[in-house]
Structures are given as structure tokens and as C-alpha cells.
Amino acid sequence: MSDYKLGLDYALQQDQNDELKAYRSHFHIPKDKQGNPWIYMTGNSLGLQPKQTKAYVNQELEDWANLGVEGHLEAKNPWLPYHEFLTESMAKVVGAKPIEVVVMNTLTANLHFMMVSFYNPTKTRYKILIESDAFPSDKYAVESQLRHHGFDDKEGLILWKPRKGEELLNYEDLESILEAQGDEIALIMIGGVNYYTGQFFDLKRISDLGHKHGCNVGFDCAHGAGNVQLNLHNSGADFAVWCTYKYLNSGPGSLAGCFVHERHAHRKDLNRFTGWWSHNKQTRFNMRDEFDQLTGAEGWQLSNPPILSMAAIKASLDMFNEVGMAKLTNKSKKLTGYFEFLLKTLGEDIIKIITPNNPEERGCQLSIQVKNADKALHNKLTEANIISDWREPDVIRCAPVPLYNSFEDVFRLVEKLKAILNE
Known part of the structure; x- marks a missing residue:
């Protein structure tokens, strides 16, 4: 304009x-x-509070007060499947299919859980590529993964840097890095929108490029979710993570979101950390069954969800769904x-x-x-x-x-x- x-x-x-x-x-x-x-x-940094949030949280406080443990099944919004009430709206926000999305944990925890599955280093292919001015938490997380797997966290980290005198990143430079070192890179992990410059990356272009060179590709979309059209499914990325307290207005330190591409939905061969919330819902409470993994992004959950935080997310997502x-x-x-x-x-x-x-x-x-x-x-x-x-x-x-x-x-x-x- x-x-x-x-x-x-x-x-x-x-x-x-x-x-x-x-x-x-x-x-x-x-x-x-x-x-x-x-x-x-x-x-x-922190989205403002929607006025309807209080009523959504109060509903859960009242159901807890009046129903105690029975709220898991009898609450107005039963707690047992509560995370499912957020899935469809969140999938629309990030441009994904419902099977690809789950709300769980917090941002950096989700990043680590994703790397358990999608950072599979070998002796020759173990490096991680990130943008040079990634959000510090992302950098600390990938460095710690390198150390955890027995690699040097400086030598194993490849930085996509802006050209001298410039602030923004250039795709041709990324192509050059991958041409030279692609067969050594196990994972590309980029912030979908850079926190410092505000540059929104072409997620599909990066995913296609990474996959062409045999790398897994993930994105931290903390500054993208609720801000830009991420189109995560069409991007082809293996995974993405994001928080909900910025543009998604869910309150300080609230839960985060996770995307795992549909092509991984039924893979039982992927290494992962598990807990009872990633177990088959039908038999979860039988307690003594062998682990039976859920399909889709839900299969990466560990624990039962914090309902009060989810209520605040629901209040905001209902507005996003409307708009x-x-x-x-x-x-x-x-x-x-x-x-x-x-x-x-x-x-x-x-x-x-x-x-x-x-x-x-x-x-x-x-x-x-x-x-x-x-x-x-x-x-x-x-x-x-x-x-x-x-x-x-x-x-x-x-x-x-x-x-x-x-x-x-x-x-x-x-x-x-x-x-x-x-x-």
C-alpha cells in the first residue's frame, strides 16, 4: 500500500x-x-489479556471446587480430553492438520523432545545448523544436545550468518553452506521469524533445501504463531514448536505448541521420550499394559495437561477461530x-x-x-x-x-x- x-x-x-x-x-x-x-x-513479548480469559479460568476453578476429581469426566469442559478442545483451532492458526498439532509442555522443553526424535547424529553426520542470531534459548538447547551426544558444541554448530554490513540472512548463503557441508548436517533448526530482525523465513524453501541434502528440518515459531501464515503442513518441515504467550495471548509462561508432520504420524521407529499421556487413550488407565503409542503429534505428550493454563489458551484461540x-x-x-x-x-x-x-x-x-x-x-x-x-x-x-x-x-x-x- x-x-x-x-x-x-x-x-x-x-x-x-x-x-x-x-x-x-x-x-x-x-x-x-x-x-x-x-x-x-x-x-x-507478552500478549495482552483477553477479557474473556477470566471467565474461562474461573469455569475450571468452579468445576474443581464443586467436583474435585470427578471434574476429569464431569466438568463442563472435561479435563481428561481438554487438550483436544484446542487442537483444531491451533492447527488453523499454524496452517496444519489436527493430527499434526498438540499443545503441551513449554517451548524449549518441546524443542528438546523434538530433538530426541529428529536429531539423530552419526559419527559423520552430526552437525546442527541454526541462524547466527537465533534466540539464545534455541542456541543453548542445540548446544546442549550436541554435548549430550558426545560432540563438541562449538565445532558441531554451524551458523547461518548475514553478510558483512547486513542484518538479514540470505538464502544463497544457506545453499552454499549446504553444498559444502550438507552431508555433515543432521538437523537444521531455524527461528521461523527471527526475534531480533523480524525477518520471516521461507519455511518451505528451507525445508526443501534441507531435505534435498538429507537433513531433518525444524522451526521455532515463537515469533510466528498468531502473527504470520506459517502453513506448517505445506512447508514440509519435520517439526515445529512455538509458545502461546506472545501473539496468542495466553498469559505469562503458558503452555506451548508442537507440530509433527503427518508423514511421521504413524512411525513407531522414531526414538522419543514417552509418558502415560502418549499411550493409547482407550487403555491408558488400565495402568499395567505395555506402552501403546498414540498416533500423530499427541504421541509426543508425556504428562496430563495443566488445565488452568489450557483454559487461558482456549479463551484466546476461540477469538482467533472467530477472526x-x-x-x-x-x-x-x-x-x-x-x-x-x-x-x-x-x-x-x-x-x-x-x-x-x-x-x-x-x-x-x-x-x-x-x-x-x-x-x-x-x-x-x-x-x-x-x-x-x-x-x-x-x-x-x-x-x-x-x-x-x-x-x-x-x-x-x-x-x-x-x-x-x-x-
Whole structure:
């Protein structure tokens, strides 16, 4: 969209015409001590609380109070199959089939469980390829897997790096790495959307490339789920993991999601860690049966799920199901494009946006470098009621989330930034 206009009137008009405008009122927008609402731009770190979440969690608290253990079968939403209430909606969010998706554990735990199955090193093929500026947790996890299997965690880790003087990663460089070392790489594990730059990778291209060279391929979609159209099934990836507390608004430290491609659904030869929740549902409570593995992503579960956390996820997913990812990403592209347009009016000698300018290669996050700025600028924004995110050495990350951020939010943020820079 190149027909953005300056001025508050334009922003208000866009909000007026926004088909998703009603959803903002479905969220708690935090306020300062004087009661003024924050301009909240950190849904990429922790999403805001949907107002209906309390009722969903209270339902489970009441059923627990009134039914005790009988709630497993008698609760309004019985606890025994509770994770199944989330599967279809979550599958739609990430572009997968229900058999490929399960909500369980937390993000890095899921990453480790996936690597038990999909990191199968041999003496000659044992290396793991990640992006050079992967989220630290991913890097720590893959390094620990290398050590666990008896390999050197520095020598066994291959980093896909940006070119000198650039921030974004280049697919031709990935192709070169695989041409040179593909037969030594057991696993490619990339963040679907890079947390720092906001670059959204072509998951299918990476999967096809990895598989061509005999590597397993997985993605950490923490910054992608609920933000971009991931199309995980069509990507052909072996697995993916994501958290639900960012764009999926499920609350701090909430449970995570897991995708295992349908072609692995019935494989009993895959190494995995198991627990009673990955055992056949029909005979699970017979207790003394030999292990009988569930098919699909459910077969990677270990423990019975924490219902209170799942209730908060259900509250959010019901809203996502109502809106759909197509409408969300449509608004997101317009809103982020507008944000980019306004930032560029501040002067490209002052502001540098390191996120790709192609809307197909990013979600709603823009990562901004301000010339000669340090964390003091971020602190001034915070004092001006703008909640953004600072990442060392010099990036402010802002994510105008389409479910609850408005064009007016974006306009006021840039006006406040302009005022601070002119001080």
C-alpha cells in the first residue's frame, strides 16, 4: 500500500473502516497510575489479556471446587480430553492438520523432545545448523544436545550468518553452506521469524533445501504463531514448536505448541521420550499394559495437561477461530505498512528499519535502529507511556498487533518518538 497519508484524521479514518476494530475492546489495555492507557507495542513479548480469559479460568476453578476429581469426566469442559478442545483451532492458526498439532509442555522443553526424535547424529553426520542470531534459548538447547551426544558444541554448530554490513540472512548463503557441508548436517533448526530482525523465513524453501541434502528440518515459531501464515503442513518441515504467550495471548509462561508432520504420524521407529499421556487413550488407565503409542503429534505428550493454563489458551484461540488468520494478517500488513511509512517520514538518516520491507517477509514487528541512540531513548518512550522492547546493542522492537493495536496507536507512537528526537 503506497497510499498512506499523514495526519491523525487519516489514522482515525482507518480505524473507523477496520473490520476488526471491535476486538480491541475485548482486551485489557494496561494504564499508567493516572489512568492513561499505554500504547502497548510488545505483543511480540507478552500478549495482552483477553477479557474473556477470566471467565474461562474461573469455569475450571468452579468445576474443581464443586467436583474435585470427578471434574476429569464431569466438568463442563472435561479435563481428561481438554487438550483436544484446542487442537483444531491451533492447527488453523499454524496452517496444519489436527493430527499434526498438540499443545503441551513449554517451548524449549518441546524443542528438546523434538530433538530426541529428529536429531539423530552419526559419527559423520552430526552437525546442527541454526541462524547466527537465533534466540539464545534455541542456541543453548542445540548446544546442549550436541554435548549430550558426545560432540563438541562449538565445532558441531554451524551458523547461518548475514553478510558483512547486513542484518538479514540470505538464502544463497544457506545453499552454499549446504553444498559444502550438507552431508555433515543432521538437523537444521531455524527461528521461523527471527526475534531480533523480524525477518520471516521461507519455511518451505528451507525445508526443501534441507531435505534435498538429507537433513531433518525444524522451526521455532515463537515469533510466528498468531502473527504470520506459517502453513506448517505445506512447508514440509519435520517439526515445529512455538509458545502461546506472545501473539496468542495466553498469559505469562503458558503452555506451548508442537507440530509433527503427518508423514511421521504413524512411525513407531522414531526414538522419543514417552509418558502415560502418549499411550493409547482407550487403555491408558488400565495402568499395567505395555506402552501403546498414540498416533500423530499427541504421541509426543508425556504428562496430563495443566488445565488452568489450557483454559487461558482456549479463551484466546476461540477469538482467533472467530477472526481467522487471513483477516488478521490482512490488517497486520496494512497496520505495519502504515507504521513503516510514518517512521520513514522521520528521515532515513535518523531511523533505520532492519526488518525486511517486503510485507511477505515479515510479520507485524518492526526492529528500529535510531542513529546515535542508546537505551535512554527507550526509557524516554516508556516514560511517555509507550511500551516497546529494547534489545542490545541498539534495537527498539515494536509490534503493532492487529487484534488490539490501532492506527491511532501507531500515529501517536511516531508523534511521541518525533517529539523525543527533537528535544
